[in-house]
Every structure is written in C-alpha cells, then in structure tokens.
Amino acid sequence: MSGQQFFQVLNYDINSSARTGIIKTANGEIETPVFMPVGTRGTVKALTQEMLEALDAKIILGNTYHLFLRPGYELIAELGGLHKFISWPRAMLTDSGGFQVFSLGALRRIKEEGVEFRSHLDGAAKFISPEISMRIQAALGSDIVMAFDECTPYPATREEAKKSLEMTSRWAQRSRTEFDQLQDARRKTDVLPRQNLFGIIQGSVYHDLRQQSLAELLEIGFEGYAIGGLSVGEEKSMMYDTTEFIAPLLPPDKPRYLMGVGTPEDLIESVARGVDMFDCVMPTRNARNGQVFTAHGKLNVKNAKYAKDTLPLDEECNCSVCQRYSRAYVRHLYLNDEVLASILCSYHNLAFYLDTMRQIRQSIALGDFSTFRLNFLSKFKGS
C-alpha cells in the first residue's frame, strides 16, 4: 500500500452532512463531491476523450459486463489496460456487472455461485461471478473496482431484500478475497498501479436491512462504500429517506458513492445527506434524446417553440457549446438526425452537471452550501 491516503475530507458543512474531500488515485486526484460521466463501453457516448478533458472530468466509468462481452478483457489487457486502450489518462471506475444482474431481467439467472447471462448482443451464454468480475476489472486496470453485487429490484418484500442483501454480502467477501490476491500479483509486477475496491450496500428501502448490509460490509472492509439499489423505481422521498438514514452511518474517512443517481436535484439533496460520489446516464442519455439541463430546469430542444430561438441551450452556461450555438441550430440538427446534435447536447449536459458539482464543492468550502442549495433548487424548479 502506498503511503498516501486514498481519501481525505477537506471541509464539512455546518448545516448538513455535506463535505468536500479528495480521492487520490494512480491516475490523478479527484475532488469530491464528484459526478462521474458514464462510459459503459469505453466511451462516454457522443464525446471524445479530448472533450471530456476540456470539460475537466477527472474520472469516468466503464462497465465490466459490456467490456467483457466486447471486445473482451483479454484483448484489453493485451493492449495495456482500459486506460491505454481508450486513451484516457485520468481515473476510471468500473462497475462490476451487478447492475446488469438487475437490468437484464429475463436475460439472466442468478445463483449463489454467480450469474448466468445470455448476451444481449448474440444470445451466447456468459457467466459472471464475484471472482470473474474481479479478474475482469483487474485486467481492465480501473482505479476503482466495484464488488459484484445484486442490485435488488424494487419493490422487494423484506424477505426478498434480506435474502438479496445477504447474498451480496457473501459476494462482497468473495470479491474482497479475489481482489486482494489479484493485487498481490499486481504488486509483484511493480508496473501495475494499485486498485481500490468498493463494497455495495443493499437492503432496499428497509432501514434495518441497510444497516445489516453496512455492518456486514464493514466487517470485510473496503476502500469506499457505495449505496446501491436506489433510483430503481421507488418514490423519490424513499430514495432520499434511505440515503439520509444510511449515508451518515458510513465510515467518515471513506468515500461514499450513491450509485446511478441522478437528477441535478438528486445530486444536491444527496450531497446534503453526506454523499461524495455519483454517476448517472441521465445527462448523456437525455442529451441524445434532445433534453438539455439548464439553470432554469429541463428543456426539450426538439420542441417547435425553439425553431427560431437564437439563445444558447442555457443562457447562464459558459460551456463552449453555449458560447457558440443556438437552440434553433441544435433543434435543426435533431430534426435531421445529425450526430452533431447528440455531441453538442451531451457536451453541454455534462458541462452543466460538472459545473454544478464545482459550485457545490465551492459553496461547501466557503460555508454557504445551504444558500446555494436553496437558490439552485428554487431556480431549477421555478421554470
């Protein structure tokens, strides 16, 4: 283990559980709270790595399941790992495939040993276990590795949620064991940088089950802790409630990651509840579908009312897209299925998300996060 701390808290907010911090990885430092753009298949859809650097993204995601199917982790390892393969010199986090256990529904079968998937690409049978997920993620060489979990569907009865969380705990232990062995092997090479393993808390919306899940993960010990199984269809109030309950119970000296969240409001509300890290497909997926985020709320740039609108996507945004292009032009691009439409909106939406996170960090550091929170939300919703 290298001498420097993986994570360090820098500032605490007085009025909430919000805090700023810094994560140090072999591929750069990450200021938290952070939003991590999702690049499932080794690309943040519609954007180049140059654009992500221009946006000042410090860490992006990749997905074990997708890269396992194509191009295969042996190939990526042979080409020098995921960073080198996609030419991304900054940090990367890889999801374990646990979300696909949830999202692929009928295409998978869950067993204690692991999960049998039928590839959504060609129907071929594939198997992922905690051990296999760890091996794949070691081959990919991501800076943050996620334990293999079962993202519990919603709704789940107490019994279902308990059974699911307990399997996730057993899988977490197996992930830890396999991960540690792989790290020993990496250390001997003296070339491959150290990776970090995060455990994932499940337990659906049941407080005591969340607590049980956390306790079992703490017993194992991880470099960071993620809250999984939220934003999967439950009421927003339940998501906030669950986060509010469990986040403050996580170790204060480890990063807290709320998986798959969320809307701009979700980010702020969850930061206030103590979360340090987020990822979500929303800014990029919605961008490709014509929805952009602005300081005054969501806007569907495909709407007819923007046909002659010469304003930028967001009047208050300083991103290079908003400095140059009009809503009318972007709308025209969408109506003609031009790829540039997706590029411009994806760029802007990530600029909006990353800028919002910068403002969050700054306001926490300056001690006026509560004011920022109120102002942002009233403006964002008041449109």
Add this chain to the structure above:
RNA sequence: GCAGGGGUGGUCGAGUGGCUAAUGGCACCGGGCUGUAAACCCGGCAGACUAACGUCUUACGUAGGUUCGAAUCCUACCCCCUGCA
C-alpha cells in the same frame, strides 16, 4: 389518336359495397428517460364542440347516378404514367 395503368388524409402507400374518419411507414406535435440491451421508448396527429362517454360537420381527382348504404359499382369530364402510332 389508339391501347393499357392510375388519381386516397402533410407525404408515400393499403383498402376495392356496410365492421372506414379510412391499416402501415415517414414527416410533424408532445411526453418520458436515474450503477446505459436506449441517437431509445410511449402517446397524439381532418375540423368543431365536451371535464369526459361522446356528438356533429367535411373528407378518398371533378360532377352526376345506382343502392337502405359508396373511397369501393355505373356515366361523363379533368389530370398523370407507360406502350404503339
């Protein structure tokens, strides 16, 4: 000029006596998207009235006709395409 074929809603194109305000595609309009099976999915799309079930009006080149009933059958006319002169 003769012989065939054809004219359907923004568009392309089904339908060939009642179940047709008219399948479907596209276009257009709107909504949704939260660890990406997603540049995707859902809904609307003649007009008027109604909170709504719904009611009424106008519609399948034009004008007539047959029929209880026509986009569908008949007659005339207009226009388009193909072949032959």
